[in-house]
Amino acid sequence: MTNLHVPRDGTTEFSINPFLPPDEYIPDGEPHVFGDRVYVYGSHDLSGMKGGMCAGDYVCYSASLENLADWRYDGVIYKRRQDPYADRMTEAGDRMGLKSYLFAPDVIEIDGTYYLYYGVALGKSGLALAVSDSPTGPFEYVGRVRYPEDAKPAGWTDDVDGIEDGDMAFAAGRPLMDARGMHMKGYPYDPALLVHDGRLFLYYGCAYCYVVELDMSDKRTVVKNPDTGTYETEIFAGNGWGMLAGLAFGRGPELQFGNGPSIREIDGRFVLAYYASGRGRFNGMYHAVASDPRGPFTLAGPLVSLGNVRYDNQVGATDRVGNIHGGMFEVDGTWYQIYHRHTKDGRQACATPLTRKADGTFEHAEYTSQGFSTDPLPAFRRWPAYMACYLTDGRGRGSTRKRGPNVAERAFLGGPDRRDAANEGIVSVVTGLAEGSVVGFKYFDFADGQDSPTTVTVELNSETAGTVDVRVDDPTKGPLIGSIRVTPTGGRWAPFESDMRPTSGAHAIYLVFHPDGPSLGSIASIEFSPTAH
Template sequence: MRQQVLNPCLPENEYIPDVEPYIFGNRVYLYGSHDRFGAPMFCMNDYVCWSAPLDDLGNWKYEGVIYRKNQDPKNRLGLRLLFAPDVVRGTDGRYYLYYAFDFMGIMGVAVCESPCGVFRFLGHIRHADGTLYGRKKGDGFPFDPAVLVDDDKRIYLYAGFGTAVPAIVTGGKKLEFQGGYAMELEEDMLTIKGEPKLLFPNHGEDSFQEHEFFEASSIRKYDGTYYFVYSSRHNHELCLAVSDRPMEGFRFAGTLISNGDLFLNGNTDEEHAANYIGNNHGGLLKLKNEYYIFYHRQTNRSSYSRQVCAERIPVDENGTFLQAEMTSCGLNGGPLEGRGVYGARIACNLWSREGTGRYDC
């Protein structure tokens, strides 16, 4: 019997934020970073994968650990943390895992013949002269990679960070915090072709005003349109930018989800959000001609125990995406049955006598 689908959608003892959903074959696969209950920091566990049949998204299967942080030769001691990853099927039919270690300032790639691992280390993103991306003057900060293999087999990588601090110095080089960058890769899936391009500056773009890029790059292409999902400077929302070209022409297309339902129905007051808010990261999935946004919510009164949720994106009569409302049943296809017992963690509206606010890090 088909199971109901709750939000958060994975088992209650699993903490997967920053989720990228993909359809490979007849299953949906979820990739993300991996939080730990009661941890003092984000992403302390190794990468794992979960999958479910396309026609039964309540029946999630644990695929196991797909990549360990100490597999990268620059992290043999396992002291650096695996932040948000992305996965793509390459032109050779293999699967490529892109990742960045916390604020180390480099991006790595692993490869596997199967979408559910185990992945093995391949190399680091580098310029044509062999210099690691993130180690050359003027490089953007290597953070939250997103990757796309286009219909013409060209490969695009998106990454970046856009804080109020303009730059840091690491490895003797100045790294820019100017926003989100795009770059084309060679067929080896590692080497940058040409020069990276600042595509989503964290300030100065009129169409993105008040929703400028902060982090959490995610890219999809559906029906000839490029959909770039990112976290804005507000930190709790996932926004959308669209274009008909992979490295230019993106225009702001609104908020897709906020983990406090802010900006929905005109509410902008963080102290009166529908839920306690925190950072957000996720990806877009087209499933049976409907679109879903995957995101995460904070749990356990902490920023470091995040769990994946998903919502169907409403569309207006012109085909424009509208902001989705947080629910407890996003992938269920309708409301939950009004009987039985449900865990408190599925509550999507939660506040105290004083209202809401941000979880402290």
């Protein structure tokens, strides 16, 4: 099998989705601006979902605020087995990671020190804190979020499962699920942090959402709400089974809070973004606003949805759906939302610019290929196929892991360490190109068009002969601007091209696949050229 090098002409100049390297899987991304760079902290899926979601150590990527197309790998910032509970559970044989993987983290800076908060899988270890003097670590373990010494529940035992405090402050130290069922109410899940007016607030929850204040002296001891006399304040009362039904079957309660709270203070108000699911397979980032860090919060609408469900009244998904999580940041007056999408090999970090309404809330942004780019991407480049944002099967249904086109890695050379220069043959492509499958990109700008002949080229590893139709604006009704005849490639990658009708302006581009046999295989790239090759 031959090696394949996918030219990155367009991606070296412009941001796309996913905005990190395609073989890096950082879901649940929380972006924070420290100095002149933005840093993204998230969970870490290993390529191929080896071990399941969140099996890797925490790593960090950052970019200059002046160039959001160029992301730097800052290395491992915190290792999974630095956590005493995760280490104890790993030693005990937790092969599935349900008690030992590091889930979605958040980082906050206070007086030059960086505080990393995280939870360990679905176990009963509460939320943990690690610290560093650098945004890129290394972080060192401190302890658990805890009750004050004089407020521990009766019969509480310290030094449980390797945790020196034994201070699981919420949910009575129960795991999210055990033989008795699900325990979502009060469960400490997906921490998010906010400093406001010299006070530190922690948001968390799964199906239910809560906020609690932390003592600024140690950043981990909970403080009672003086208005209620309780520690935690409930923001959303949840329906856990309803959330799961919305995720799995697309018919759960409407826009149910799922998990992944992310908090920002914007122009004197508090914006809470979070994962919500609901009817029609809606899986998206939603937001709510409040005038006080503890609420009450008022629903403000979707921010972005996988497969564009409900965007511009769209019914049904036009890509894979699943959980989603991420935070916001602002550069030069523009707010961006980070989130993740699902692929065969892991969840990839994506982004979209947000548009603010007159009341300060945000419009529902479109799920596109553009990443941080606020304008359509210039068409006359070579672009990787993995940036496709529209993947449907022959019946027009959004892809699933087992049905329809999927983004997937294809290894040609090298070993497991993908950062080794010898592994350049590992590439991300789109596979599963059966009859009527659609691979779509939003958006390309053809500017004023070209007077000279124009060609469109696709690079395929084709299993059979067939045709690739190129349409603009709509995969079924849009104008046909090119039709590419493909022959079998015998396990090799090869370019196929066709003349293309001159096109101007910005358009969505859809490739519609018509194999003579079961599948046209995989596509690695698409290229538009203003002159014939």
